[in-house]
Amino acid sequence: MAGFAEGVPCWVDAQLPDVEAGKRFYGALFDWTFEDSTSPEQGRYAQAYSEGRAVAALAPKRDGRMPTVWNVYFATPDAYALARRIRAEGGQVVTEPTPVGPFGTVALAADPEGAVFGLWQGGTRPGFEKRGEPDSFCWTEVYSRDKALVDPFYEAVFGYGGADLADAGDQFRTWSPVGSPPGPDTAIGGRSLVTGQFPAEMPAHFLVYFNVTDCDAVAAAARRLGGRLRAEPFDIPYGRMAVVVDDQGAVFAVLQDPEA
Structure with a gap:
């Protein structure tokens, strides 16, 4: 498996009240299969596979007060050094870097507005085995209110090159990794401003996207499975997308390529 450059999204997981219900929902929606972890370091962690390749995981919430969310993890060769940079640039380290057996080292952090993201220093598990293909991760963006606060943070912490569309x-x-010319062709994620169309109480957060072959069909299937739509399917320059809330409250987006 190939590694991931620093700052590139390399993994996603959903923190859910009921992992078994999550397996039923996402197994039917994306045709994922699952393998339950028995690792004491990971706890009960259901690894999701698409076509036999690792794409995501579902994990039980350890505290009922925690949000039900999809988390995105950014690759780093040194989680401890990255945690120090996050603090130095005005962010917070929510959970300190922690080794997870031979698999890697994990941490959670928050930007200056409170949007939470993960860090992953890969060991025997670098991250995604499938991405950018149907039924796998393809994009993420942070929703923020203060670009003057948030943009310099990510560009200093990860060394991103930024480009306004x-x-x-x-x-x-959009944000591109170190060494890549900034712009949509090299972007691995981005920042969207929270405007008046969003609820005033909505906190800063990351939205995780999954690639699909038929956005409308997936949206309809999500409804049948007990989920709902925060945003009905609509067209954007990069395809057709919808924002889905699963049957436990975790929010994610689906994106159909323009060619599809």
Whole structure:
């Protein structure tokens, strides 16, 4: 398995009240199969596979007060050094870097507005075995209110090259890894400004996207499985997307490529 450059999304997991219910929902929605972890370091962690390749995981919430969410993890060769940079740039380290057996080292952090993201220093498990293909992760973006606070944070912490989309003004900014020319062709994620169309109480957060072959069909299937839609299918320059809330409250997006 190939490694991931620092700052590149390398894994996602959902923190759920009921992992077995999550396996039923996502197994039917994305045709994922699951393998339960018996590792004492990981706890009960259901690894999801698409076509036999690792794509995500479902984990039980350890505390009922924790949000039901999809988390994105960014690769790093040194989680401890990255945690120090996060603090130095005004972020918070929510959980300190912790080794997970031979698999890698994990931590959770928050940006200056409170959006939570993960860090993963890969060991025997670098991260995704499938991405950018149907039924796997393809994109993430952070929803923020203060670009003057958030953009410098991520660009200093990960060394991203940032580029505002020409047709979106400063509403949307893409981020490209170190060594890549900034722009949509090399972007691995981005920042979207929270505007008046969003609820005032909505906190800063990351949205995880999964690639699908038919956005409308997946949206309809999510409803049949007990989920709901936060945003009905609509067209964007990069395809057709919808924002889905699963049957336990975790939010994610699906994106159909324009060619599809």
